[in-house]
Amino acid sequence: MKKLLLGNEALAQGAIDAGISGVYAYPGTPSTEITEYIQRSKIAKELNIHSKWSVNEKTAMEAALGMSYAGKRAMTVMKHVGLNVAADVFMNMAVSGINGGLVVVVADDPSMHSSQNEQDSRNYGKFAMIPIFEPTNQQEVYDITRYAFYLSEQLGLPIMIRMVTRLSHSRAGIEISKRKVQNSIHLPKNPHQFQLIPMHARNRYQHLVAIQSDNRESSENSYFNKFIDGPNTSMGIIAAGIAYNYLMEDFEDDSCPFPILKISQYPLPKKQVKKLFDKCKKILVLEDGAPFIEELVSDYFGENKKVIGRLTGHLNRVGELNPDNIAEALGFERTYSEKIPNIVTGRPPELCIGCAHRDLFEAINQLKAENDQQQVFGDIGCYALGVLPPYQSINTLIDMGASITMAKGASDAGIHPSIAIIGDSTFTHSGMTGLLDAVIENTPITVIISDNSAIAMTGAQDSSASGRLVNIVEGIGVEKEHLKIITPLHKNLEENIDLIRQEINYKGVSVVIAQRPCVQLPKEKKDQLKKLQQVSIN
Amino acid sequence: MKTNIILAGVGGQGILTIAAVLDTAALNSNLNIKQSEVHGMSQRGGAVQSHVRISDKEIFSDLIPEGKADMIISVEPMELLRYLPYLKKGGFLITDSNPFENITNYPELTDLYKEIKSHKNTILIDAKGIAKEIGNSRATNIVLLGAASSLLPLDDESIQTAIKSLFERKGERIIAKNLEAYEKGKEIASAMVS
Numbered sequence: 001m002k003k004l005l006l007g008n009e010a011l012a013q014g015a016i017d018a019g020i021s022g023v024y025a026y027p028g029t030p031s032t033e034i035t036e037y038i039q040r041s042k043i044a045k046e047l048n049i050h051s052k053w054s055v056n057e058k059t060a061m062e063a064a065l066g067m068s069y070a071g072k073r074a075m076t077v078m079k080h081v082g083l084n085v086a087a088d089v090f091m092n093m094a095v096s097g098i099n100g101g102l103v104v105v106v107a108d109d110p111s112m113h114s115s116q117n118e119q120d121s122r123n124y125g126k127f128a129m130i131p132i133f134e135p136t137n138q139q140e141v142y143d144i145t146r147y148a149f150y151l152s153e154q155l156g157l158p159i160m161i162r163m164v165t166r167l168s169h170s171r172a173g174i175e176i177s178k179r180k181v182q183n184s185i186h187l188p189k190n191p192h193q194f195q196l197i198p199m200h201a202r203n204r205y206q207h208l209v210a211i212q213s214d215n216r217e218s219s220e221n222s223y224f225n226k227f228i229d230g231p232n233t234s235m236g237i238i239a240a241g242i243a244y245n246y247l248m249e250d251f252e253d254d255s256c257p258f259p260i261l262k263i264s265q266y267p268l269p270k271k272q273v274k275k276l277f278d279k280c281k282k283i284l285v286l287e288d289g290a291p292f293i294e295e296l297v298s299d300y301f302g303e304n305k306k307v308i309g310r311l312t313g314h315l316n317r318v319g320e321l322n323p324d325n326i327a328e329a330l331g332f333e334r335t336y337s338e339k340i341p342n343i344v345t346g347r348p349p350e351l352c353i354g355c356a357h358r359d360l361f362e363a364i365n366q367l368k369a370e371n372d373q374q375q376v377f378g379d380i381g382c383y384a385l386g387v388l389p390p391y392q393s394i395n396t397l398i399d400m401g402a403s404i405t406m407a408k409g410a411s412d413a414g415i416h417p418s419i420a421i422i423g424d425s426t427f428t429h430s431g432m433t434g435l436l437d438a439v440i441e442n443t444p445i446t447v448i449i450s451d452n453s454a455i456a457m458t459g460a461q462d463s464s465a466s467g468r469l470v471n472i473v474e475g476i477g478v479e480k481e482h483l484k485i486i487t488p489l490h491k492n493l494e495e496n497i498d499l500i501r502q503e504i505n506y507k508g509v510s511v512v513i514a515q516r517p518c519v520q521l522p523k524e525k526k527d528q529l530k531k532l533q534q535v536s537i538n
Numbered sequence: 539m540k541t542n543i544i545l546a547g548v549g550g551q552g553i554l555t556i557a558a559v560l561d562t563a564a565l566n567s568n569l570n571i572k573q574s575e576v577h578g579m580s581q582r583g584g585a586v587q588s589h590v591r592i593s594d595k596e597i598f599s600d601l602i603p604e605g606k607a608d609m610i611i612s613v614e615p616m617e618l619l620r621y622l623p624y625l626k627k628g629g630f631l632i633t634d635s636n637p638f639e640n641i642t643n644y645p646e647l648t649d650l651y652k653e654i655k656s657h658k659n660t661i662l663i664d665a666k667g668i669a670k671e672i673g674n675s676r677a678t679n680i681v682l683l684g685a686a687s688s689l690l691p692l693d694d695e696s697i698q699t700a701i702k703s704l705f706e707r708k709g710e711r712i713i714a715k716n717l718e719a720y721e722k723g724k725e726i727a728s729a730m731v732s
Contacts (some may be wrong), residue, residue, distance in 0.1 A: 343650060
């Protein structure tokens with residue numbers, strides 16, 4: 001019988017069935033459920049598949065590479081912006097190549113449902129010169145994941161699977177096949193493969209360039225790329241990943257008269273693209289995210305106007321695709337549709353009732369009233385909602401860890417008070433190194449670590465900081481007298497304001513840990529954390 | 539046969555439970571299903587929706603095209619109207635009448651009801667009140683599912699089986715309350731439609 005799975009869960013099941021020995025990841029919407037599925041899987045537990053969260057995407061990917069070095073299959077999972085954090089190892093492991101099969105799963109978020117940008121990870125895959133898969137539906141997600149590990153070992157390269165929000169977070173019935181046993185330990189045959197000193201790196205890079213023909217051939221012969229012929233050659237359609245679904249939706253009962261090239265594996269299959277070009281007068285490119293294929297196949301000056309899509313205004317340049325905007329690009333008349341009545345108002349997300357961030361923002365806002373020079377540099381997490389009413393406490397939000405380093409730069413420029421607000425998990429993810437920068441120069445900033453002891457935004461996963469925060473901050477070199485712990489509760493408001501004001505007035509680095517567990521955590525977990533925190537304070 | 543359903547509500551109101559019942563019942567009836575949902579930031583008290591598509595043929599898009607939804611089932615009256623562009627001509631609106639007011643500019647209830655009732659096929663019920671009467675206000679979503687049941691391509695038995703299996707871990711009492719909620723929703727809607 002079919003199993004009902006989210007796209008993300010189908011991917012996780014595919015990885016288990018491909019015989020992985022470990023998954024390494026940091027949570028991030030829309031990728032989180034992949035790792036969580038493996039964490040909950042009984043069979044994964046029995047098989048001793050590693051699935052504990054990593055501190056960030058870079059540490060995750062490096063650990064996956066280490067497992068691959070040992071000869072076993074490993075997977076690393078992140079959201080699109082997480083790949084920026086892991087970009088160093090990502091680019092270099094394409095040069096070293098892999099030993100045990102290694103798959104990098106990146107979940108993009110076109111339309112920015114839960115992200116700061118809609119960068120398209122296919123650009124990274126091309127940058128690194130590795131194969132990229134872009135599944136169309138949940139069954140293909142499962143099948144491709146299994147195949148990707150095989151191809152990784154065939155080509156000796158890491159493989160990217162690019163997901164998008166709508167595929168990650170949609171369920172369908174999946175046929176599961178037999179599980180492959182895990183690889184045993186076997187070290188790389190070539191002892192220099194992973195030693196990227198220039199002498200060996202040049203060889204490896206040359207090898208990477210040389211196998212690009214194999215890479216392309218694999219895509220041209222791919223089961224997942226399909227040329228579907230059609231009688232009307234006035235237009236040919238290239239439809240990548242999920243865009244293919246929307247196209248098929250718009251032509252009911254397989255009635256599309258145009259030749260279609262369905263793309264689910266890259267590099268682009270040149271042979272098939274050429275065939276479509278030779279056959280058709282015009283080419284419409286449908287792809288979610290950036291105009292990645294469109295840029296590749298368009299002529300630079302756009303004078304022959306043969307290729308149309310997101311760059312030519314036939315489709316929206318930003319935001320995700322859907323059956324409606326594709327129907328429009330195909331020239332279909334808009335179907336009947338009602339308008340949203342005027343009385344409907346927006347309902348943006350908000351901090352939970354009783355959330356500790358609320359009490360913290362209240363204190364911050366009162367301090368702002370005392371000194372309107374105050375700038376607050378924010379970070380990635382639930383507390384990012386402090387940008388919105390009713391609090392509007394935060395001036396900036398850019399990337400993981402940027403609160404501390406931006407506060408430092410602004411302070412260097414002469415801004416005071418310069419306050420950073422960062423969550424506990426974001427602090428261990430990317431904040432620690434920036435704090436060291438500030439400590440080295442004793443920069444007058446106040447770093448408030450809003451410690452709810454969870455990775456709250458993505459579903460209250462375990463935070464690497466739990467029970468370690470005080471030791472870490474002291475270890476980085478923050479003076480004991482300027483490391484304070486407060487409990488953000490309404491009854492402590494005045495006391496907390498006094499304490500933060502005092503630290504703001506100190507002309508050096510101060511850290512205030514605002515400690516109260518996320519309200520989403522179950523009671524047992526909160527009790528457990530209380531004990532941990534007491535131990536760490538003592 | 540293809541049925542498109544939009545489920546609407548506010549993060550935390552339990553629309554994914556309705557989705558899970560529909561998914562399970564459809565799968566057990568050997569039908570194809572696609573069901574999209576919202577995770578991440580919007581879940582925190584924001585507007586959320588789920589597209590549920592059930593068919594005996596292959597389903598391509600995870601999203602329902604505009605003007606193609608057979609019904610919108612909403613656990614909140616204003617959220618119902620947010621997805622009107624998806625409703626097909628003559629489609630059904632099924633909603634709880636109780637507002638979830640976590641915003642300062644929530645519209646006047648009388649205006650809201652007037653707008654909802656201006657549509658022909660509307661089932662506007664006090665689902666929360668019914669669930670409370672049964673003794674389980676958390677079953678509001680299942681009351682609404684019951685109210686929509688005559689419009690679904692699924693028989694009662696498959697839905698009841700799905701409810702039983704989904705609430706299995708919560709014990710007999712909760713299963714019974716949810717089955718009762720389903721029946722009550724069904725009764726009230728049939729009285730309204732006929």
